[in-house]
Amino acid sequence: METCLLQILVTHIFVKNVIKNNIQTGGERKMKNKEVEQDHQKHIESLKKYAKENGFEMPEGSEYKIVAVGYLAWGEPFEKGEVSINFLNKLHILWGEGITLGSMGHHECEFCIDEGNYENRGKSSSEKELTDRENKIKYIFPEMIFHYITKHNFKPSNEFVEFVMRN
Ligand SMILES: [Zn+2]
Numbered sequence: 568m569e570t571c572l573l574q575i576l577v578t579h580i581f582v583k584n585v586i587k588n589n590i591q592t593g594g595e596r597k598m599k600n601k602e603v604e605q606d607h608q609k610h611i612e613s614l615k616k617y618a619k620e621n622g623f624e625m626p627e628g629s630e631y632k633i634v635a636v637g638y639l640a641w642g643e644p645f646e647k648g649e650v651s652i653n654f655l656n657k658l659h660i661l662w663g664e665g666i667t668l669g670s671m672g673h674h675e676c677e678f679c680i681d682e683g684n685y686e687n688r689g690k691s692s693s694e695k696e697l698t699d700r701e702n703k704i705k706y707i708f709p710e711m712i713f714h715y716i717t718k719h720n721f722k723p724s725n726e727f728v729e730f731v732m733r734n
Contacts, residue, residue: 599643603635603707631703636727637712639719641677648722655716657731662710665695674711678719689714699730706730 598606611629618625639645676689691710698705706727715721 598638599640600635600638603638604633607633607635607705607707628698628700628703628705631698631705633705633707634727636706636708636723637715637721638709639678639711639715639721641681645715646722646724647720649720650716650722650728654728654731655713657734658713661697661731661734662695662713665697668694668696668707674709676711676714676718678715689718697730697734701733702730704730 611633615625615629617623674691679685679688689711691714694707694709696705696707708723708727712721712723716723
């Protein structure tokens with residue numbers, strides 16, 4: 568049973584990366600929050616179908632709502648404001664504990680580039696998943712969220728901030 572579950576997860580990550588790499592070829596196009604959520608939801612649906620056809624149990628939380636945080640793209644408005652040092656510290660700790668998702672490939676900060684700060688532009692290539700069991704939410708956020716918060720004044724939703732501070 569454990570082997571079966573592992574196989575499902577490996578398939579899940581593999582398919583996800585293939586699709587993401589395809590999306591990215593030919594222009595480093597960044598995915599936005601809604602697209603990331605839809606992408607994850609699509610994969611969960613295909614996982615469910617696969618699990619049902621093969622008689623496997625879905626892992627806990629697969630019915631949770633997917634909420635993407637901090638997938639910013641140049642030209643798209645985003646919430647700005649101060650966040651507390653406590654929040655940032657907490658997020659760093661959770662970053663070290665959460666589930667690391669398959670790499671979305673290398674990303675560079677479009678805002679830095681736009682500001683002519685190419686030399687010191689933010690770069691990242693990984694993302695995390697954190698589960699809010701109380702509210703049945705799976706949060707997905709990119710490593711770049713730290714850069715967006717500290718360099719571009721990005722303010723994540725109150726819902727996300729409260730979740731981070733509770734953990
Ligand atoms: Zn930047």
